[in-house]
Amino acid sequence: MKINHKQKDDIRVIELSGELDFHSSPLLRDLLQKILSEKVSKILVDLKKISYIDSSGLATFIEAFQKIKHGNGRLVLAGLVPQVRSVFEIAKLDHIFEMHASDEEALKALSGI
Amino acid sequence: MKQSFQLLSDPAGLAGFRGHLRELLAKAGFDEKKSGEVVLAVDETLTNIIRHSRGGKQDGIGVEFSDFPDRIEVLIRDQGEKFDPTTVPPPGLPPDKPGGLGIYLMKTLVDRMEYIPFSGRGNRLRLTKLK
Numbered sequence: 151m152k153i154n155h156k157q158k159d160d161i162r163v164i165e166l167s168g169e170l171d172f173h174s175s176p177l178l179r180d181l182l183q184k185i186l187s188e189k190v191s192k193i194l195v196d197l198k199k200i201s202y203i204d205s206s207g208l209a210t211f212i213e214a215f216q217k218i219k220h221g222n223g224r225l226v227l228a229g230l231v232p233q234v235r236s237v238f239e240i241a242k243l244d245h246i247f248e249m250h251a252s253d254e255e256a257l258k259a260l261s262g263i
Numbered sequence: 264m265k266q267s268f269q270l271l272s273d274p275a276g277l278a279g280f281r282g283h284l285r286e287l288l289a290k291a292g293f294d295e296k297k298s299g300e301v302v303l304a305v306d307e308t309l310t311n312i313i314r315h316s317r318g319g320k321q322d323g324i325g326v327e328f329s330d331f332p333d334r335i336e337v338l339i340r341d342q343g344e345k346f347d348p349t350t351v352p353p354p355g356l357p358p359d360k361p362g363g364l365g366i367y368l369m370k371t372l373v374d375r376m377e378y379i380p381f382s383g384r385g386n387r388l389r390l391t392k393l394k
């Protein structure tokens with residue numbers, strides 16, 4: 151899995167590509183923990199290039215979501231392909247995560263436009 | 264058709280094995296959705312074994328893939344402590360904490376998950392998906 155991240159106004163944008171599994175999820179977890187320690191309140195994770203996710207990947211997002219929510223921040227997911235979205239749905243995580251079809255849509259939502 | 268694999272208890276090997284499994288499932292006639300369900304269920308089983316492996320990478324994991332006219336079966340053998348995942352109760356959904364979803368995914372994504380008791384060391388788990 152590859153990770154890129156950048157700042158867009160007050161939003162931290164993380165772009166992932168590849169497969170998010172037990173082997174690769176610690177990389178994402180470390181990055182999210184680092185970003186959260188910087189008191190960032192808006193995080194957008196672009197998943198359009200992620201083709202596979204397992205329960206380790208889900209756990210990584212749940213942990214970060216709970217931490218940022220505790221500080222009244224927002225973690226938003228964008229661009230989930232059907233195979234990845236269905237894993238969130240099986241665990242009913244689509245009920246708690248804010249998901250958008252594209253990063254542009256998610257950026258608008260986070261910017262309050 | 265039957266194919267056997269011997270894997271190390273190493274998370275770095277998971278992605279490569281998923282690739283092999285996808286090829287076998289395509290040959291067995293599974294579409295992308297059903298194939299993805301089997302791959303995730305098997306991957307969660309392997310992850311669980313690796314996570315609890317005490318013998319390090321050398322604690323081998325055996326995987327046997329069998330293609331039948333009406334189903335595929337994946338038999339997974341490990342050398343770890345006795346553990347029957349079929350007895351684990353389902354988590355509350357959506358989960359209120361990270362973790363605890365792996366076994367739920369295993370059970371949900373296949374048609375049958377059977378723990379095969381035997382007296383030797385380790386565990387035997389068979390996952391079945393109907394065509």
